[in-house]
Amino acid sequence: MSLDLKNIVTVIQAKWLGNRTDTNIENISIDSRSLQNGPKTLFFALVGPNNDGHDYISTLITQGVHNFVVTHIPHELADKASFFVVDDTLKSLQIFAAYYRSMFHFPIIGITGSNGKTIVKEWLNFLLSPDYNIIRSPKSYNSQVGVPLSVLAINEKHNFGIFEAGISTRNEMEKLEFIIKPTIGILTNIGSAHDEGFSNIGEKIKEKLKLFKNVSVLIYNKNKTIDSFLNPTIDTFSWSCTDHHADVFITTKSILDKTILKVKIQNNHFEIKIPFRDDASIENAIHCMMVMLYLEYDYQTIETRMELLFPVEMRLKLKNGINNTTLIDDSYSSDFQSLKIALDFLESQKQYKKKTLILSDIFQSGLSNEDLYSGVSQLIISNKINRVIGIGETISKYKSKFLNCTTFQNTDDFIANLNQLNLSNETILIKGARTFHFEKIVAALEEKTHETVLEINLNAISHNLNFYKAKLNPETKIMVMVKAFGYGNGGFEIAKLLEHHKVDYLGVAFADEGISLKNSGINLPIMVLNPENSSFEAIIQHQLEPEIYSIKGLKAFLKIAEQKKLYHFPIHIKLDTGMHRLGFEEENIEELILILKASKAVVVKSILSHMATSDDVKHQAFSLSQIDLFEKLSLQLITALQINPIRHILNTSGISNFSQAQYNMVRLGIGLYGISNDAEEQKQLENVGTLKSIISQIRTIDAGESVGYGRRFVAEKPTKIATIPIGYADGISRHWGNGVGFVTINNQKATIVGSICMDMLMVDVTNINCFEGDSVIIFGESPTVIYMAEKLKTIPYEILTSISQRVKRVFYRE
Known part of the structure; x- marks a missing residue:
């Protein structure tokens, strides 16, 4: 983001008091604690029930912030900064976000519903990210404040958006629709969350549907109730497991810990496998599949990617507990609908036959307490829960509705009596509203792990890959180095993720690394950068591609290749342009050309070299001389052999410092793992x-x-x-x-x-x-x-x- 402050002031119709007229704004902030606040920050002083942003303006001025959107100017600060006075700072933030959104014209998915928004968003990001540079809501930024902040994170690199919209009462969705302006809508479901904000279910449905008034298509689970409220002018793309009139009809079948979805669309049939069995995950996965169908993905791609879906850690977390117990941690929500989902999850994930539910008072039900706890009782009976432990004043009053039930007035009371409960050899669902601080219960029951582990953040790897991709020309290929056990981070798991992201090549040092990846199911082309002559047989057998860097090595490989009657087996020619480690030098080129001309057993797939000082500006002249020599020698080979190979010389530092030498491909190494030699670039990478x-x-x-x-x-x-x-x-x-x-x-x-x-x-x-x-x-x-x-x-x-x-x-x- 880089916007002229004058334009912003015009958009939000603010009264400007100050003398700074030439500032470009690069950051919008509402958080005085953010370390990103600075001279190019525009701070919106929001007023909430517990905080008033105006109280922090003095401190922000000392930190270098010059520009503030306010409803009033704090005492004695009038001449200390530039102030843009409005009637309502939140409304101004939303207006500005809507204006900013209007500057971009790529597809945007808007998601609303009672449950599943964040999971669907995260899964769609995973499924679509190999093909799009996606901007999405961070975490669950789906509120009146979260949505504008999410939208304001869009930049010119993005070409697809996914945003959540959450509401709790009437007249909220129009504001979010005004900001998001989705082109594709997803209605996940209508449940009981936030029922208290609406007089009836119809009012709630109508409010949520306002998000989709301008979409090109609405994706939803076909339902007669929802259909009755739909605007007939909105195009829909519906699915169902019961209604054959839906655009897509689906039947499900569980096999072990997976679910097979049998999909019928028009006259076509196909199947996909997802690694879940619970109804909520199945529903969320189907919504994701529907988006891929609407975007005209082929069935094979849908099948391949959907099988890789993963649990999103939000509310339901599976943990090992003390005394041979398994904990399902859902310690931050307590509405009736999510209880049903959690109990379903408990059934599908239980490791012990005995099942215990630790449950707080339930909020946001929209029911009387009598009806609510009667419903909870029936739910518990149908899920065959062996024991209920209730925590809270209200659930304690309805203890008689539950079989084998113990209750406590509060969480501390429960913890004080924990040893008397004899929790062992059972699966325990811990479900409570945030105000009950059930995280204390999780901490008391969770098994303490005594091990040393290296945690690898796959999201960070994806982020870092996309960071470097953004520096490349669209046609430039990318090879990622996974040698040395993925730089110590692990080989196969990272390679699998890179395959998902459609990188063009993987690079390993030795044949055994490549063989291990091939045996594990990696299908990407794999180049072996330091092959020993003794490994050539295995390289051919496993369809790896060797780097050839000497006449001796070339002759040795050709001997085996000709014995096996190979034709145009891919090899990669390494040129020494100054590293003086491996590679053909200039005086070897004529002999190299003669040998290659005489054999049809191999084909030169790529020509490469390695830069010695791409990370050091002091040696820029040497780096440029390497690039010049590479250009000369590689062209000599190309002309003499009449070939059109991939050429590549840039490593991680080279990608950033010598972008003019991208050629056909670059090799990304340490940067993928979150390490850069440039301090400013390092700030953009994520720790892996x-x-x-x-x-x-x-x-x-x-x-x-x-x-x-x-x-x-x-x-x-x-x-x-x-x-x-x-x-x-x-x-x-x-x-x-x-x-x-x-x-x-x-x-x-x-x-x-x-x-x-x-x-x-x-x-x-x-x-x-x-x-x-x-x-x-x-x-x-x-x-x-x-x-x-x-x-x-x-x-x-x-x-x-x-x-x-x-x-x-x-x-x-x-």
Whole structure:
């Protein structure tokens, strides 16, 4: 975003008091705590029930913010900044967001409904992101404030939008429709959430349908009630599992932990498999499938992508509990409709026959308490719940409606009596309204994990990939390096994600890495950058593509290729343009051409070289000389052999610093994993790997006592020491010990003391409130891998690739 402040003032019809007339605005803010606030920020001072943005203007001015949208100018600040006075700052924010939205003309999906909005949004983002640069609502930004902030995040790189719209009462949806202006609508369902804001279900349906008054199509589950409220001028694309008059008819069949959807559309039939069995996930998945059908995706693509759908961690989280229990954490909502969904989820995920429900008072039901708890009782009976534990004054009054029920007045009362409940060998659904703070119950019942893990954020990998893609010409191909176990982050899981994102090539160092990926089902072309002659047979067998960098290696490969009577097997020719590591030098080119001309067993798929200093501006002249030599030698090969190969020389730093040399393809390496040599670029990347452990033991030592081998740390005063089960056998450098490095515990730095041992390290936690079993961040957001590398006088590559394979990798999507 970069907009002239004068235009903004005109749009929101503000009275301008101030003398700054030339400011371009690049950031809209409503949060005084944001570190992004600065001279190019326009701050909207929103007034809410608990906060007034006007109260923070003085502080923001000291932080460099110059421009404020206000309803009044705070006392003594009139000459301190520029103020744009309006009647209603929220309304002005919405008007501005609507104006900003009108500047973009790509498809936008608007999603509303009682449940499933965020999941459908996140799944659609996953399903469509290989083909579009998508802007979507962050988390659940679907409110009167969240929607404009979401829309204001659009930039010129985006070509598809997905936004949620949530309402709780009348006359809200028109404002959101005015901002979002969706071209495609999705109505997920109509349930009981926020019933209290409407006089009847009809009023609620009419309000939600206002989001779709200008859409090209509305996608929904065909329903007679909804049909009766639909504007007949709106085109619809409906589905149903019961009504054959729907545009798409679907039947479902469960197999183990998956569901087969048999889909009939017009005279066509196809099947897809999704990794879920609960009704809510099936419904959400069908909405996503309908969007793909409307966008005319082929059935094979739909089938392939839908099978990769994943649980979205929002309200329902499956966790291991103490005493051989399984916990289903739904500790932030308590309406009747979501209880039905949670109980369905409990049934599909239960690991123990015995089922217990911990339930708070229920809100947002739209029913009298008598009818509500009678309905809950019937729901519990039908789901064969063995025990109910009710928490809250209201549910306690209706205890008699439940069999085998124990009640408590509040959460603290429950926790105080926890040991008397004998929770063991059962599946426990924990479902409560936010005001009951059921997260305390989850914390009390959750099993504390005692292991060191490297958590890999697949969303961050996708973000970083798209960041670098945005720097490329549309026709430029991309090879992603997954060598060295994906730079220590894991091979197959990352390769699978990259395949989903339709990268053109994967790069590995040795044949066995490529063979492992092929055996795991990766179908992308895989280039082996450092093939040994002894691996050529295996490379051919597994359809890998070798980099050839010497006459000797070429002759060895041709000998095998001709014995096997191969024809045009793809190879990649490496040129040495100054790295002086591997590659054909200029004096080898004539001989190389003669050998290649004489054989039809291979075809040159690509010509490549490697830049030695693409990350260092001091050596820009050398980098340019490498590019020039690559141009000369590669053209010599192309002309002599009369071929049209892919050419590539740029690595991660080269993509950013030498975009003129993109040729036909670039090779993305460390940047994918969230590491850049450029400080400004680093701010745009997301952290991928977080190495975590726990505190095994805490002890206090007296002054004069030492810690670890060699007594390299001696306490000068009583010191609290925590021992963490990770050491140099796990890949932590011994040079990181003895006061050089630190870990993060409860958001505080804990200095490493003494020598790092093979399996353990010790830290000073004297000033940190922590306990045995608490989580420890070895690296991630703090300390970063870049910081560690600087202190250890090495490079981030070494830090990442040193993490031992004995450290468990855990992959997740946020």
